[in-house]
Amino acid sequence: MIVSSDQMTSAGGAGVTKDRILDAAERLFAEHGFQATSLRHITADAGVNLAAVNYHFQSKESLILAVLIRKLEPVNRRRLELLDELEARQGDSAASLEEVLRAFLQPVLEAKAAGVELAAFPRLLGRIYTEPGAWIEKLIPRVFGEVMGRFKAAFAAALPGAEPVEVAWRIHFAIGSMAHFLAAGKLLELISMGAADESDAAGALERLVVFTASGMRAMVWRNKETAG
Amino acid sequence: MIVSSDQMTSAGGAGVTKDRILDAAERLFAEHGFQATSLRHITADAGVNLAAVNYHFQSKESLILAVLIRKLEPVNRRRLELLDELEARQGDSAASLEEVLRAFLQPVLEAKAAGVELAAFPRLLGRIYTEPGAWIEKLIPRVFGEVMGRFKAAFAAALPGAEPVEVAWRIHFAIGSMAHFLAAGKLLELISMGAADESDAAGALERLVVFTASGMRAMVWRNKETAG
């Protein structure tokens, strides 16, 4: 179904149009935004017919999703690789909360530093879960299902004593800090009046890990107190 | 007729059309979303002419912003009131980080609990600071300027020893947790597989305060260590 990068048919040319649309859309979306980029701009730029975009993708919104998911898939693959390494290192001790957070955060911050435009994804996700329309609720699990399942278990293991519900709250807050940094990094420079540098990937990763790790752990302590 | 605030002119009727548009837009946006709500729906529902929306507001996007800002203004006013109370309580000790966070978070979570649709605002803000278009960069300071300035100072005072730049990073992360909770609360229920209740305002406030306070403080400690 989804024609990936290295796929090729013997006949010749199959799947090229789809990729040309994705490439042109990605470039124009990054340059002018989603709403300002019309399907006619995209198809003209790609050298294909307007109707092709509705043949390969069903709608403009699906095309946007396809563009974003194509950029996000290697990020999620890298996340799972790093988690694999952590869990394979079994022997001495289980992975720490900071290590799990780093495996989760580092790939996406590296992608951002490499120029991958991911700012729109948190916004899209938010809109999907607010505005009606069930077309996405089967797509998100396909993209994030494995990552979410694996990391939920890893976070729970790194937070012994926390109930599963509380682990979910903490993951949600941590994702929020990450997503907001990706989606509204410019706000940081506004708050700091230009002093903070959102393009400092290493500094952002370090600060994010420290912030989220402490926040997630704090609620464990509180629970132990109130439960004790 | 539906004169909302205490505004009134002696002649009669001035400003009514504008308010009718705002009321209808707010209702329809909440019901069908922004994109699915056309200006024709709004003006028909409000009983005014289509062109009136382009006279009072310049564009659909400006109308969306106006609707959101109208709902956000009492929230920001309440934030400043609570901060006033904290600072007036001078005498024994300065406000704690948790108290400042509570003054910042409680009004917006209460508004959400009261049914105010604020989920779109973080997304709009994010889009504004990503996609080109300078039309907003004078509007945001007008809405958030006072709140941002006052709370920046309060957070800095509650985090002694932290450089201003680092305070900005922490505020940004904390806003991220809050914004993500507002914009994508449904995700929490997905992560927790239905166990977590995003409509539990008191629980959300408590968890947010503990999470963000700990995260913001953790980086102070780290700074003190490395600074030695």
Next chain:
DNA sequence: GTCTATACGATGATAGAC
């Protein structure tokens, strides 16, 4: 299965009369 030509209804926005 892949791509093209063409058309449709609806949209946001504007100009100019009252």
Next chain:
DNA sequence: GTCTATCATCGTATAGAC
């Protein structure tokens, strides 16, 4: 301030050629 009339452009659908 408010209206009517009108515009270019948009996303989408279809019928049919390779």
